[in-house]
Amino acid sequence: MELNEQRPEDYIYYYIRQQIIARELYPGNKIVEEQLAAETGISRTPIRAALKRLSYEGLLVSYPMKGSFVAMPTKKDMQDAYECRKLLEAEATRCASYHITDEELKELEDIFDQQKLVHRTHDMHTFLEINEKFHLVIAKASRNSFFQKYIQELTVRCNVFLLFYDKFQVTPLEDSFAIKEHRIIIDALRQRDPEKCYNAAVQHNQSTLDQLNKDKL
Template sequence: MELNGQRPEDYIYYYIRQQIIARELYPGNKIVEEQLAAETGISRTPIRAALKRLSYEGLLVSYPMKGSFVAMPTKKDMQDAYECRKLLEAEATRCACYHITEEELEELEKIFKQQILVHEAHDMHAFLEINEKFHLVIAKASRNSFFQKYIQELTVRCNVFLLFYDKFQVTPLEDSFAIREHKVIIDALRQRDPEKCYKAAIEHNQSTLDQLNEDKI
């Protein structure tokens, strides 16, 4: 087995995530450690470390004496997370418009261009990582450490929903709501318009939730 320079724990972590993206693992499927060890040649210790990491992020759930299973997020889970995230990000984006620097705006533009490239390549792993950076730059620009902390936690949890239910892999770039809405957010920040910033963040989170609900039906 070729690890490509990765630690065994990281290899297993991304191995399972990729199976979820490829719809080879579904919500409720059991993760069998013995099978993972046989498929990858990796020992049980790094496998268990990877499973613990995936459980912390919400991709897996673990039960004593039963093992680990792919999580089964419900519509209520998504609704609750996005309602909270929507309000936090709206206020954080409004605050950011007063404090964001030119360097931070340029960073957002750079991230936005990277998002376009990874979307064209349909690289879900890379898109989620870059998407998280985009939102955290704005949270940081709010100059409120609590916005940063809780938005980061909610972003990690919402990534779980995107991995399970988003149609990223089959959505053409021109049909991507995320790309269009991120551009609107950047423009509102550049204009230093607090109400436009607030509205753009609200609409972005709501449209993401609406699409996830549609895809889950």
């Protein structure tokens, strides 16, 4: 989007994210506010708001008197995040098998169709947004507010690893394990089979972690 179509804070937020996706910014690089202001014509106040948002999501780290830097997520960070997410999503998906409505299943199918379309364009921004919606529909269907809260937070955190290490932009749709496993999860939910739902969610998170570890090497 052009700047005049977005709030300045949102523009800077996506501007920096795109530089990370394009590997124009690397882990450890400093974000220079003056340079951002010169490049975009945006004042320091919305720039700082965007940096704060990116720090909250884990893409940046900020230090007093030093500034903001592109995060340097470790293999241990990634392992811990996905182990926690695997446990939460497995149980949330199992619970969702008892409560999910036909309307929510239709919503998942619609999101799944969007994912396939976006994957073909290799638009990672949009794919991550749609992917987050997919997982949050399931968390909501668990009818457990704590699952919703913590799965949302973990999804945002895990996006950091996907942005840095996933080979989404060079992976053809037919080779995407994420798309295939989302199909399995939807089918298990449609069958209202709690064991299949639990196992599908475990497998999906483990596959993601295994692939990220492979891509990171």
